């Protein structure tokens with residue numbers, strides 16, 4: 095279904111073409127704050143008049159006259175079921191007033207939880223693989239991974255709400271030379287110096303095994319400073335792992351399982367799940383044996399060049415540094431596995447269709463890398479521009495210090511989650527919801543200065559504020575002695591002006607979803623929901639709901655309250671934030 099805006103824009107376009115014979119115009123619609131100026135308004139006549147050839151300028155004389163002509167054409171074109179009135183105002187504004195029936199029919203839909211107006215596309219037309227979270231095995235789940243998890247999940251939910259078919263993948267960092275070190279350390283460095291408990295014992299029973307694995311890794315590097323020969327042993331362990339040596343595989347698999355157990359707990363708390371590879375996601379290791387064909391294809395398409403023994407794809411035309419796919423010692427890289435991943439995705443037509451959009455939610459620090467990766471994939475002809483998307487997030491800054499896990503000052507993610515819940519008086523829904531809203535309320539690429547007071551503020555642009563706005567809608571119902579009628583009236587009762595205004599705001603929700611989906615930008619939902627909650631707040635103070643002057647007005651206000659509550663809940667659900675019936 096088309097949104098009201100797109101329907102109006104379309105007829106406006108046709109009318110302008112008929113009146114002026116001008117083709118390439120893009121009329122824009124505004125939503126005037128004051129509904130006296132209509133529900134939508136366009137300044138296209140004024141913009142257009144300036145560009146008219148002289149003979150047309152002479153014919154129309156002024157922008158207002160041009161607007162009048164467009165409007166009389168619009169009257170022929172536009173459906174009365176949508177627009178009640180089109181008029182010219184001032185120097186040539188064209189104002190549209192929506193029909194009451196169109197507004198009320200939207201209200202009816204939302205009261206009945208019918209969200210079909212949000213679907214701009216169908217699953218057959220649009221498929222997306224959204225890849226997010228992607229933490230590294232045997233390393234801490236960082237706040238960067240938290241951001242990726244929250245934002246990526248919201249993008250996936252958003253596309254689904256807009257009608258896409260969505261696959262959720264987790265590109266776990268479960269391969270690389272570091273596993274050689276990990277295996278060496280696991281076998282040679284005791285976690286319990288007294289030697290009473292084996293490393294395996296300790297890791298099996300640990301509630302946070304990643305902490306122990308990280309400890310082994312740190313210990314390895316400490317020892318390597320004085321005993322550099324263990325680096326060589328680590329390399330040979332990685333070689334054994336690559337060659338499929340059983341012992342190496344067994345220990346690697348254990349590291350994966352221990353880490354996943356811990357990550358799974360985080361996903362559970364966040365209410366996040368993946369759909370690929372039985373819900374685990376396709377980690378880097380899955381592509382171990384799928385890189386050779388990529389190299390072969392790159393060679394065949396003459397995209398590989400040797401430089402100092404390494405194999406690279408040069409990207410001079412794209413003004414990007416070359417992308418290395420094979421190191422001079424013959425080893426593959428992160429990029430080689432990413433290429434294999436995206437080849438696998440595009441070839442898996444029976445699952446992902448012919449033209450999936452592949453979205454990677456990864457920190458902005460990898461921006462240039464993803465530009466290189468996409469450029470290579472376009473050169474290979476695997477994807478077309480627009481089909482590869484990097485949704486990037488900025489950093490969390492804790493009191494001005496860049497969060498870093500490299501240099502020991504690790505911030506453990508579960509500690510952050512626990513702290514949020516503690517500060518929300520033990521409520522998991524409020525604490526986690528607050529963190530999520532804080533992550534999603536501004537454009538993802540921006541950095542966030544982490545501030546608990548802002549995150550949990552009851553009276554600002556926060557998760558708890560939105561949850562409270564929702565709970566208050568429900569509390570109004572609880573107080574209404576007679577319930578709300580599910581059937582919405584066909585016309586507005588007399589004096590229903592603030593009601594019409596609020597409903598106008600509600601009808602913008604599908605457009606917000608469409609824009610957010612188009613831009614892969616869930617923060618538009620936050621901006622909208624917050625302003626909806628504020629508008630409902632002033633409505634509530636201005637128009638008594640339970641003590642309305644008449645029964646039809648009382649019903650309408652209750653229905654609007656329900657529609658506001660349903661919309662907030664629906665939007666929060668997309669953002670992955672739970673609602674509470676009481677707060």
Ligand code: ARG
Pocket residue numbers: 225228229230265266267432454456
């Ligand atoms: N594991 C990587 C990291 O922690 C992120 C992976 C992102 N996804 C990808 N396809 N490269 O930095």
